[in-house]
Amino acid sequence: EMTDVQSGENLFDSVVADLSSDGASVKLERTVAVRKQNSISIAGNYILPEDFVHALTQPANFAVSAGVIELGDYWPEDSPNRITGPLQLSGEVTMRDGKAEGQMSFYGSDIKFRSLIVPQVSGQATISKNIVYLNDFTASLNEGDYIAGHGVFSLEAPHAYSGKLFATVANLAHLKPILAAAGNDNEIAGSLRLDWEGSGEADSFKSNSGKLKLALEKGRYAHLQALQANIDATYSPEGLDIPTIFLGSDKMDFHAILTAKGSTLEITKIQIDQGQAKYASGYVSLPFVWKNIGTSEPVFPSDGKVLATFQSENLDLKKLFDDLGTKPLVTGLINVKLDAQGTLAQLGGRLDVRMSDLHSADYPKLEPATFDLVADLQNNQLAFNGKLQQTKIQPVQITGNLPFDVSKMIAEKKFDEETPLTAKVQLPRSPVNFLRQFLPGITQLDGDVALDVNVTGTVANPNLGGSGDITINMARFTNPTLPSLSGFHSRMTFDRDVLNFERFNGDLAGGPFTISGRVTFPKLIEPNLDFELKAQSILVARNDSLTARADAEVKVTGPLKNATVTGTVALTNSQFLKNIDLLPIGLPGRPAPQPSERPDFSVTEPPIRDWKFDVVIKTKDPFLIRGNLANGGAITDLRLTGTGSLTNSQFLKNIDLLPIGLPGRPAPQPSERPDFSVTEPPIRDWKFDVVIKTKDPFLIRGNLANGGAITDLRLTGTGLRPQLEGTVRLENVEATLPFSRLEIAQGFLYFDPSDSFNPRIDLHGTSLIRDYTVHVYVYGTSLAPEAIFTSEPPLPQEEIISLLATGVTRGELVGNNNVMASRAAMLLVQQLYRKMFKKGGEPAKSNSVFDKLQVDVGQVDPRTGQQTVTARLKVNEQFVLVGDLGVSGDFRGMVKYLIRFK
DSSP: OEEEEEETTEEEEEEEEEEEEETTEEEEEEEEEEETTEEEEEEEEEEOOSSGGGGGGSOEEEEEEEEESOGGGGSOTTOTTOEESOEEEEEEEEEETTEEEEEEEEEEEEEEETTEEEEEEEEEEEEETTEEEEEEEEEESSSSOEEEEEEEEESSTTOEEEEEEEEEESOGGGGHHHHHHTTOOOOEEEEEEEEEEEEEETTEEEEEEEEEEEEEEEEEETTEEEEEEEEEEEEETTEEEEEEEEEEOSSOEEEEEEEEETTEEEEEEEEEEETTEEEEEEEEEEEOOGGGTTSSSOSSOTTOEEEEEEEEEEEEHHHHHHHTTSOOSSEEEEEEEEEEEEESTTEEEEEEEEEEEEEBTTBTTOOOEEEEEEEEEETTEEEEEEEEEETTEEEEEEEEEEEOOHHHHHHHTSOOTTOBOEEEEEEEEEEGGGGGGTOTTEEEEEEEEEEEEEEEEBSSSEEEEEEEEEEEEEEEESSTTSOOEEEEEEEEEEEETEEEEEEEEEEETTEEEEEEEEEEEEETTEEEEEEEEEEEEEEEEESSSEEEEEEEEEEEEEEGGGOEEEEEEEEEEEEEEOOOOSSOOSSTTOOOOOOOOOOOOOOOSTTGGGOEEEEEEEESSOEEEEOSEEEEEEOOEEEEEEEEEEOSEEEOOOOOSSOOSSTTOOOOOOOOOOOOOOOSTTGGGOBOOEEEEOSSOEEEESSEEEEEEEEEEEEEEBSSSEEEEEEEEEEEEEEEETTEEEEEEEEEEEEOGGGTTSOEEEEEEEEEETTEEEEEEEEEESSSEEEEEEEESOOOHHHHHHHHHHSSOHHHHHHOHHHHHHHHHHHHHHHHHHHHHOGGGOOOOTTOHHHHEEEEEEEEOTTTOSEEEEEEEEOSSSEEEEEEEETTSOEEEEEEEOOOOO
16 A cells, blocks of 8 residues: 555555465456545456466456546646546456457546647447457537547457548637647647548558548648648558649648559649749659558669659749748749659759849848859769859859769668768959948948858868958948957968968057967867957947947857857056036037936847857956046956956046926936846856956046945856846045035945845945034945935934035025025036036046035024125135125134034
């Protein structure tokens, strides 16, 4: 007895078996498998033979019964293969003198598999003298649709049989769950009727005979629409006859007649129509011995005669591929002519293919091309000659030959990849400007290219010879931030299965680079890369705000589909500069700033998609940050499966602190969660383990902040799900607002792999404003930050925020319009000063006169009760010079000494 039994996905609460023996008699009293209210039982007896050669002829008796109220109980509830519904089964078989006698029947209702529901299924069979009589099998799909059959089958060799099968399905969509269970998710629809009747011997094909009728109407499969099929076939030991073969859709029809008799297979009246036009016709006669099927004799005798003709005119490739439910590589018209004759052992023939008006959906700017191919087969040798022509290049010539023994391939049922191959590809020297059709990002391309390649060896292991060279005098990109390429020269030579880079050098906007190495071809379509890029101060990107140059030593190794990239990249003499107005007073009607788009870095197309990288990225000198709100630098120590370095680089961006330039200007939108994910292979599946550190602080410079940042991060995970872990520590950061200054004594960003691009914040800052000491604590995450403000002497948080932003408390600001006017005037003067005297994006200095001077207009002097203009100049942390000018012309000067208690 066993409990809680699991066999594959099937579950049983208990399995009990009682077995006894008496001499040669073995008796199975009972075997019961129970699951909830369901049970399956088996009982029987068997006489052991003296010689197990006679095991199948010994007397025996077995009975089986199943009372299943719910089939689904035998599967986990979340199993995709779960079948539900009630099922009853009973049967008994007795063996006497090697002959089986018995009966079996089953019945089920509302059987459900996924979304397929069978309202009723039943079957009944009897066994007499080793002959199984299937009296009835019926599966009703609905009131009108069913699958049914009956027949006779002998359990003794040669297993004679006869039977009939009928199927009527008004909507094939009901059968989609069966396709889905087999891993096929294509849509299916239409009505189907199938009638089959046949008889013969299962052990011998030659004695079989029967007939088949199949009709499909208004069918659909995947992208194929309006499908029709009509097949009427009969078969016998003498041959196969299909007088009607019709396959059609809304775009294409195929007609043919097939006959196999004696030693010949004929396909006659082949016709392919697209719409009202007849595009192809043909005739095929092949040596085919019908009676040899299922025997050791050859079905396709090598001395049998072949005669084939096929011709198509102006066959539309797009319609053809659409009808087959696949995306065409190219569109255009194709003409094919095939003539073949002889025997399979000595087959001769010629194939002419002409493809015209070829276009590619992937390259819409590609000029139409024409491709001609002639293939000639004589004495088991196939020679081919192809020519690709386009207006922007000289004709590309492709020639070659290889052994092609049809009878050998049929006998071995495969094409031998060790077949010798000889081929040649030539591109006469042509203007390189034609590459712009494939690279829409290039706006100017001047130079030339030539190619002369020989291929020898075998199909599996080709040997390459010859050379190719390309010269680019000037190349400019549509994106003005990308550098121009000039003086580029390359020469590549082929040596057996190796492509060597003998010369590969050029200049990117004043920065020279070279590529050396090789590409090996263990298989013609599976190259292995092994080359190195070296560059000195090449211009990577440039626009009004950004100038980026880099030194590089990068190696690329491994198969093209999953290459590994290692090396060092060092940014040098780089700068990002962009000033952002505090008051946008430059132009009337200027639009509000738009939020930055989510950064995206992803290579979605092979082969780079599958390359593996191991690149170290470091700063040779700090990456400078310049702007009207921040000044500083950044030092990186990163690893993109390698090392990298940033040097003499600068980041400059000015932030609009008070967006009050235009009435009705919308409020800034909150930042979206940054997303860095490569969704396409191969980089999608690459694994990363990259350390990101700063050699020296990443400097922050601008009119709102100065300081530095130290990073200690680790990039792990995959290209699809990258993960960051570690900290970023702020160092000597001083945030500057128009009327106050905040020193960040302690600041950290904590990155957690579970939410890599939403770091946790921990910042502590202090600001000395007038006679107040303000403490700021920022916590939470970058997407949901929180802040707490405290002050000495104590003030409510609203007052502290007003003090930080305007230099005065909310009560002073609201109670006197002159104070508000003085704040706005001071801000305007600062902005005009920067516009007039800070040229070229020069960052604001932290000791600017505006950081020490404060002017208040309209405040009431408590001594006189009159409005005054007060100026305060901060000498240092203790001494402040104060001057008051009253409306009556009275002036008072003071030196204030501050004592702060902590």
